[in-house]
Amino acid sequence: MNTLGPYADTYRAWRKLKSAAMMGATVIATLLTLVPLFLVLSYLVRQGVSGINWVFFTRLPRPVGEVGGGMGNAVVGTLELVGLASVLAVAVGIGTGLYLSEPGRNSAAANAVRFAADVLMGVPSIVVGIFAYAVVVRPMGGFSALAGAFALATMMTPLVARTAEEALKLVPAELRESALALGIPRWRTSLSVVARTAARGIATGVLLALARIAGETAPLLFTAFGNQYWSTSLKQPIAALTVQVYTYAISPFEDWHRQAWAGALVLTAMVLLAEALVRLLSGRGLRVPR
Amino acid sequence: MASKPAKEELILPNVGRFQAASLPAQEETTRSWKRLKIGVPLGQFFFNGFTVTSAFIILSLVLAISAVLAVEAVPALVRFKAGFLVGTDWDPVNEQFGALPFIYGTAVSSFLALIIAAPFGIGVALCLSEMTPFWLSDILGFLVELLAAIPSVVYGLWGIFVLGPFLRDAVEPVLVRYLGFLPLFQGPRVGVSMLSAGAILAVMVVPYISAVCRDVFSAVPAGLREAAFALGATRWEVVRLAVLPYSISGIVGAIILGLGRALGETIAVAMVIGNRPVISASLFMPSTTLASAIANEFTEATSDIYVSALIELGLVLILMSLLINVTARLMIYKLITERFSR
Numbered sequence: 001m002n003t004l005g006p007y008a009d010t011y012r013a014w015r016k017l018k019s020a021a022m023m024g025a026t027v028i029a030t031l032l033t034l035v036p037l038f039l040v041l042s043y044l045v046r047q048g049v050s051g052i053n054w055v056f057f058t059r060l061p062r063p064v065g066e067v068g069g070g071m072g073n074a075v076v077g078t079l080e081l082v083g084l085a086s087v088l089a090v091a092v093g094i095g096t097g098l099y100l101s102e103p104g105r106n107s108a109a110a111n112a113v114r115f116a117a118d119v120l121m122g123v124p125s126i127v128v129g130i131f132a133y134a135v136v137v138r139p140m141g142g143f144s145a146l147a148g149a150f151a152l153a154t155m156m157t158p159l160v161a162r163t164a165e166e167a168l169k170l171v172p173a174e175l176r177e178s179a180l181a182l183g184i185p186r187w188r189t190s191l192s193v194v195a196r197t198a199a200r201g202i203a204t205g206v207l208l209a210l211a212r213i214a215g216e217t218a219p220l221l222f223t224a225f226g227n228q229y230w231s232t233s234l235k236q237p238i239a240a241l242t243v244q245v246y247t248y249a250i251s252p253f254e255d256w257h258r259q260a261w262a263g264a265l266v267l268t269a270m271v272l273l274a275e276a277l278v279r280l281l282s283g284r285g286l287r288v289p290r
Numbered sequence: 291m292a293s294k295p296a297k298e299e300l301i302l303p304n305v306g307r308f309q310a311a312s313l314p315a316q317e318e319t320t321r322s323w324k325r326l327k328i329g330v331p332l333g334q335f336f337f338n339g340f341t342v343t344s345a346f347i348i349l350s351l352v353l354a355i356s357a358v359l360a361v362e363a364v365p366a367l368v369r370f371k372a373g374f375l376v377g378t379d380w381d382p383v384n385e386q387f388g389a390l391p392f393i394y395g396t397a398v399s400s401f402l403a404l405i406i407a408a409p410f411g412i413g414v415a416l417c418l419s420e421m422t423p424f425w426l427s428d429i430l431g432f433l434v435e436l437l438a439a440i441p442s443v444v445y446g447l448w449g450i451f452v453l454g455p456f457l458r459d460a461v462e463p464v465l466v467r468y469l470g471f472l473p474l475f476q477g478p479r480v481g482v483s484m485l486s487a488g489a490i491l492a493v494m495v496v497p498y499i500s501a502v503c504r505d506v507f508s509a510v511p512a513g514l515r516e517a518a519f520a521l522g523a524t525r526w527e528v529v530r531l532a533v534l535p536y537s538i539s540g541i542v543g544a545i546i547l548g549l550g551r552a553l554g555e556t557i558a559v560a561m562v563i564g565n566r567p568v569i570s571a572s573l574f575m576p577s578t579t580l581a582s583a584i585a586n587e588f589t590e591a592t593s594d595i596y597v598s599a600l601i602e603l604g605l606v607l608i609l610m611s612l613l614i615n616v617t618a619r620l621m622i623y624k625l626i627t628e629r630f631s632r
Contacts, residue, residue, distance in 0.1 A: 019524035023421055029413025030430060033500075036493045037437050040448050047451075095344025103338050104345065113345045115619065116352045122547070122615035123355060123608060124554025126581045130588075130604045131355045134362050154355075158348060187337035215441025218556035218581070222588050242443045246557060249447045257451070264444045275439045279432055288435075288501075 044265050051262025061228050061244070067255050071263050073230050077145075077239040078267075080232055081224060082214050084149035089156035090206055096157070097164025097202065102190040114165070117158035118289070128154050129219040137223055145231075145238035148224025152213045159209040162289035167201025168194060204282045211274035215267065217242035241267045356608060363602035365595055374602060380567040382591070387599035389606060391567040395484070395577040396607070399559065400552035402488030402573070403495050408545050410492075411499025418500070419507040420529055431504065438497035446561030449490045454481040454562055457489065462574060477572040482564035485573040490558050495548040502547055502622060506540030507533055509625050543621030550614040554607065556581040580607040 055070045062069030096113065104110030132151035137143055171194045179189040195202070217240075220226075225237035226244060241263050248260035282288075366374065370387060377388020414434055418427040458481040465475045514532040523531060534541075564576020565586055580603045591597045 015524050015527070019526035022526040022529070023417075026413040026417035026421060029410050030417045030434070033410050033414050033437070033496055034430075034433055037433060037440075039452070040440060040444065043448060043452055044444065092344045092347050095341045096348050098337075099341035099345040103341055110345075113349050116349045118619050119612060119615050120348065120352050120355075122550045122554070122611060123352070124556065124581055124611055126554070126556040126584050127355065127359065127604050127608045127611075130362070130584065130601055131358055133588075134358045134601075135354075154351060157351070161344075161348060185331050185333060187331065187334040190337060211439060215439070215443070217441070217443045218585055221585055225589075242441060242557075245443050245447065246561070249443070249450060250561060260447055264441075264447050267441055268444050271439055271441060272436060275436060 041268070044261065044268060047258075047261035048263075048265030051258050052265060056259075056262055056266075060230065061259075064253060069259070071239075071241065071244055071259065071266075073227065074239040074241045074244040074263065075266065076230075076232065077224070077227070078214060078241040080145060080238065081148050081152060081220070081240055082210055084145065084234075085152035085156055085213060086206065086210060088149060088153035089160055089209070093157045093160025093206075093209070094164050094202060096161035097168060097205075098190060098195065100161070100165040101168035102186075102194065114162070117161050120154075120158040121162070121289070123155075125155060125216055125218040126221075129222055132219065132223045140235070142235075143223060143225035143237040144235050145224055146234045148220045148238060148240065151219035151223045152216060155216065155219065156209045156213050159212060159289070160205055163205025163208060164198075164202045166289060167198040167205060170201065171197045200281060204278050207274055207281070208278045208288065211271045211278065214274070215242060215271050217246050221246075356612070359601060359605045359608055363598055363605045366598040366602040369595065370599070370602075374599070375606070378569060382587075382593075382596050385593065385595055387596075387602075389580075389603055391569050392578055392580045392583050392603055393606065394569050395563070395567075396553055396579040396581070396610075398573075399484055399487040399491060399563065399577065399579055400549055402484065403491030403552045404545060404549055406488065406492035407495040407499055407548060411496045411544065411548065412503055412541060414496065414500040415503030415507055416529060416533075419504055420525060420533070431501075434497050434500055436497075437493060438501075442494065442555060442558040443561075445490050445494060446558040449486055449558060449562035450482075453490060454483075454486045457481070457483070457486050461485075473571040474573050477570070477574045479574050480564070480576065482562055482576050483574050484563065484577045487559045487563040487577070487579070488573070490562055491552045491555055494555060494558065495552050498551050499544045499548040502544035503537075503541055506537040506544065506622065506625050509540070510536045537625060539621045540625040543618045543625075546614055546618035546621070550611050550618060553614065554581055554611050556585050560585045580604070 055068065056072070057070060057075060058072045059068075059070035060073055061071065096117065100110050100114055104113065128151050131154065132147050136147040136150050140147065175197060176189055176194055179193040180186070184193070220240050220243050224240055224243065226247060227237045227239040231238050245260045245263040245267065248256040248263065251257075366387065370377065374387060374389050375393070376390055377386070378390045379386040379388045380391060381387075414430075418431055418434075422430060458479045462475070462479045462485070469475050510533050514536060515528055518528040518532040559579050560582035563578060563582060565578045565582060566576040567578050567583070568575070570577070584600050584604055584607075588597070588600055591600055
């Protein structure tokens with residue numbers, strides 16, 4: 001039994017020590033990973049909170065050199081862009097999710113679509129910007145809110161589709177079968193039984209996708225472009241928080257930096273609130289696709 | 291028999307709006323769903339039409355993006371041919387365009403990020419799947435995922451004002467002191483550098499690697515773990531003997547997926563890397579990447595050939611990213627689908 005003779009205890013202790021050291025290292029890795037999160041958020045709050053007031057949300061940016069002004073137009077712009085993008089993306093996304101889980105279930109075509117959606121999620125955002133520039137901006141003759149929303153929708157669709165699919169997959173097969181057994185047609189089963197049961201998961205996926213695209217800058221740089229004035233027109237360039245923060249951050253002006261921090265704080269707060277909400281809404285089983 | 295109900299009541303599940311008990315008689319039910327002449331129910335026709343169209347849109351988007359970029363890059367492709375990929379001059383005034391500094395910058399900054407991020411990502415995933423109790427894994431996992439939720443422009447802002455100066459004043463002097471003989475750690479220290487880009491990318495990529503690794507680790511059959519424990523293995527031995535060998539291709543896939551993210555990351559990198567199209571061995575020097583160059587120069591590009599050259603950078607980027615994504619997905623699918631698909 002004891003082949004190691006007198007060294008058995010030492011060896012066991014050594015193995016335990018090694019295990020403790022390696023597993024301890026993973027714990028340290030986890031803690032160290034959370035350090036940047038803490039640093040970024042705390043610095044963001046410290047720098048940004050002083051710039052947040054009524055003026056920030058209601059006023060336009062001031063010209064260079066004048067202190068003050070706000071980002072009211074950018075806040076509204078971001079909301080408009082994100083809203084418009086979801087109008088374009090949600091139907092197609094949910095449609096694809098339904099296809100993957102219902103008529104296309106386990107087919108080769110569905111695998112191809114799922115693969116395409118996953119690859120589309122990995123396409124660099126700046127490339128999506130170029131795509132939107134070539135497809136929307138140039139034919140329309142100028143930068144526009146519509147082009148920005150199109151770029152964002154392109155990024156949003158696969159995410160909505162894949163989370164919807166994951167949510168639909170969680171619906172127990174028995175539920176579907178009992179509906180079919182009652183003589184309810186397939187399409188009605190898919191819509192009124194499966195989709196309705198998964199509605200919460202699907203909504204969660206939409207919210208998650210909204211949070212992700214609200215923080216995007218790169219696809220907006222040469223589609224929505226940014227705007228220093230109030231504009232809600234679809235055909236005009238429109239301001240977005242992310243673009244505004246980017247422009248201000250790389251400018252040499254102290255006051256603009258202050259505003260950039262405030263804008264970044266508002267943006268992060270919006271995004272993190274949405275993420276937290278997603279976490280609260282989604283059941284334990286729902287996998288967020290990567 | 292005492293009181294028999296007048297009608298026998300069936301207890302059926304209440305499914306959405308369909309109250310099974312109140313379904314009309316059989317003949318009426320079948321008649322109530324309209325059918326097309328070919329025998330397909332009308333509703334099914336529209337439902338399939340809608341879902342298949344949506345799926346087709348997603349499929350065609352991937353192809354459309356690649357095709358549009360390829361077409362838009364044609365002028366540059368024709369003019370510079372293969373020289374574009376190996377040229378080192380980027381001189382818009384004289385219309386000389388070479389992509390090598392951008393490719394180099396993209397590759398080096400991404401690899402740097404992965405060298406830092408991969409051990410952390412795997413470590414986090416191991417900790418959350420093997421060490422911590424379920425409720426704690428949930429919370430920690432959520433916090434790590436928040437790292438992925440912070441917008442990249444915010445990372446960029448933090449990189450400019452906090453991380454860059456910190457690296458310049460605290461980290462780089464240490465590197466010079468102990469590793470200064472390497473060409474990697476020589477030259478002036480200015481705050482915007484390849485090193486800050488790599489560091490900020492590492493922070494952004496860790497949550498992706500750890501999330502995919504967690505999925506992969508949770509796909510390891512419970513029997514393998516239990517068998518190892520039953521043989522008296524310590525926690526680490528279980529990981530080394532049961533978990534890691536089973537999931538190695540998934541881990542590699544996760545890291546490659548992280549590479550794909552790092553390659554395409556634009557704004558945060560554009561803000562901290564300095565945007566100078568030069569190839570330098572030193573990590574302290576400013577550099578540039580494919581994505582950040584497009585972000586910086588696209589709206590300022592005056593001539594058509596300039597725009598086309600920038601789009602060709604985009605084409606190079608998307609080809610790299612497609613290649614990487616497809617490889618990574620294939621590696622991960624094999625492991626995960628078995629467990630998660632029904």
